[in-house]
Amino acid sequence: MATYRIRHCERLSGEISIHAAKNAVLPLMCASLLTKEPVTIERVPELTDVHTLLEILSDCGVSVRRDGDRNAPDSTLTLWAEEPQSPTSGDLLSRMRASVLVMGPLLARTGYARVALPGGCAIGQRPIDLHLKGMEALGAQVQLTPGSVTLQGTLRGGSVYLDFPSVGATENIILAAALARGTTRIENAAKEPEIVDLCTFLNEMGAAISGAGTGAIVIEGREALHGCVYRPIPDRIEAGTILCASAMTEGSVLLRGVRPDHMRALLFKLSETGVTLRESPAGLRLSGRASQPVQVRTLAYPGFPTDMQAPMMALALRLRGTSVFLETVFENRFMHAREMARLGAGIRIEDRIALVNGGRVLSGTDVTSTDLRGGAAMMLAGLAAEGETVLHDPCGHIARGYEDLPSMLNHLGAHITVEGFPEG
Numbered sequence: 534m535a536t537y538r539i540r541h542c543e544r545l546s547g548e549i550s551i552h553a554a555k556n557a558v559l560p561l562m563c564a565s566l567l568t569k570e571p572v573t574i575e576r577v578p579e580l581t582d583v584h585t586l587l588e589i590l591s592d593c594g595v596s597v598r599r600d601g602d603r604n605a606p607d608s609t610l611t612l613w614a615e616e617p618q619s620p621t622s623g624d625l626l627s628r629m630r631a632s633v634l635v636m637g638p639l640l641a642r643t644g645y646a647r648v649a650l651p652g653g654c655a656i657g658q659r660p661i662d663l664h665l666k667g668m669e670a671l672g673a674q675v676q677l678t679p680g681s682v683t684l685q686g687t688l689r690g691g692s693v694y695l696d697f698p699s700v701g702a703t704e705n706i707i708l709a710a711a712l713a714r715g716t717t718r719i720e721n722a723a724k725e726p727e728i729v730d731l732c733t734f735l736n737e738m739g740a741a742i743s744g745a746g747t748g749a750i751v752i753e754g755r756e757a758l759h760g761c762v763y764r765p766i767p768d769r770i771e772a773g774t775i776l777c778a779s780a781m782t783e784g785s786v787l788l789r790g791v792r793p794d795h796m797r798a799l800l801f802k803l804s805e806t807g808v809t810l811r812e813s814p815a816g817l818r819l820s821g822r823a824s825q826p827v828q829v830r831t832l833a834y835p836g837f838p839t840d841m842q843a844p845m846m847a848l849a850l851r852l853r854g855t856s857v858f859l860e861t862v863f864e865n866r867f868m869h870a871r872e873m874a875r876l877g878a879g880i881r882i883e884d885r886i887a888l889v890n891g892g893r894v895l896s897g898t899d900v901t902s903t904d905l906r907g908g909a910a911m912m913l914a915g916l917a918a919e920g921e922t923v924l925h926d927p928c929g930h931i932a933r934g935y936e937d938l939p940s941m942l943n944h945l946g947a948h949i950t951v952e953g954f955p956e957g
């Protein structure tokens with residue numbers, strides 16, 4: 534249980550470094566199941582989701598070694614799987630959806646995988662039908678039992694069309710196809726930077742993958758893969774969250790170690806609010822306070838990222854006029870709106886559309902974190918509210934995806950204190 538006390542803040546300024554991307558690191562960790570040789574991942578962030586996945590991978594027979602001080606930028610995580618096996622504890626899998634990504638590599642490496650069905654979560658049902666469609670296209674027999682799914686078979690190359698460019702399904706199929714006999718083709722594949730990072734990592738391990746970042750990815754299966762050392766891409770969602778916070782205030786913030794080319798949709802949208810964005814060898818700088826309302830439609834990459842919808846809505850609270858949000862990716866991703874309304878925000882929800890009547894005076898009060906990105910958005914909304922906002926995070930949502938968001942914001946001039954255990 535964590536409680537964050539957030540004071541009103543009118544100015545954020547300074548420089549901050551961005552951590553490695555949670556949504557890149559998690560699939561890279563699962564890829565360690567594909568080889569008995571050690572893979573080393575640099576700069577793994579201190580996140581609850583990373584710790585949970587480490588527990589799951591250990592349960593799958595993966596050996597783990599951490600080198601360097603956990604918070605040091607040169608800390609590394611080394612993993613190797615000499616004799617991988619399906620996880621035995623179902624509850625771990627249900628704690629984190631990304632754990633479904635052990636399915637593909639376990640099946641490819643051992644010919645068998647039994648995983649608990651990852652529960653839906655607050656933001657939506659989050660089925661895995663496309664993951665299973667991919668495994669069947671590679672020749673696996675799939676058996677659904679209450680609460681779990683069992684897959685078996687010797688995988689061979691195949692072709693699969695994804696009805697939606699699912700990030701997780703694309704990753705799972707790539708992980709399985711890397712050791713399948715023959716060629717696999719994924720049509721309508723996800724194009725996210727995290728997909729490109731996974732394919733780059735796998736090619737460093739000796740895989741033969743082409744087309745990453747496009748809708749058509751081709752994987753030539755290999756007999757075996759070997760170890761490698763790899764530095765993941767920076768976290769575009771953490772970076773975007775800090776940019777939204779900065780745009781809500783006066784001041785000028787420089788982000789170091791980011792990839793603006795991974796953030797084009799967000800950067801264009803932020804520019805429409807009236808802030809100034811500059812890219813230089815030193816990093817990405819945002820200056821000035823946002824003022825103009827925006828229209829946001831979340832889409833698969835390279836569209837506006839659904840993970841940035843909530844932080845952008847927090848920014849919209851400060852924009853004079855009506856901003857419009859259309860959430861096309863998840864069916865229930867506006868829960869933060871009711872918490873923002875407790876601060877005095879004027880937000881009207883109609884199915885997947887949110888109308889934000891920005892520019893109102895907000896008053897600090899007790900609010901609750903509804904999910905990972907919604908919780909981060911409430912921390913930003915607290916900066917805009919008069920007085921003090923007390924953000925309760927009983928499930929530790931925020932620490933799942935941000936290494937230390939309060940410290941990052943305090944480094945830039947915010948005043949946020951933390952009580953209890955951020956991990957929940």
Ligand code: EPZ
Nearest residue numbers: 556631659660661662663664697699700701702840862863
């Ligand atoms: C990944 O989730 C990210 N998580 C999410 O980030 C992100 O919001 C999402 O991609 C979209 O970009 C990780 O990478 C660990 P999807 P994932 O499969 O893979 C439907 C965060 O805040 N779908 O692309 O689960 C699904 O219901 C998290 O860091 C199917 O219908 O997302 C959803 O509506 C939240 N069948 C849509 O596709 C399937 O088999 C997008 O899901 C799979 C997905």
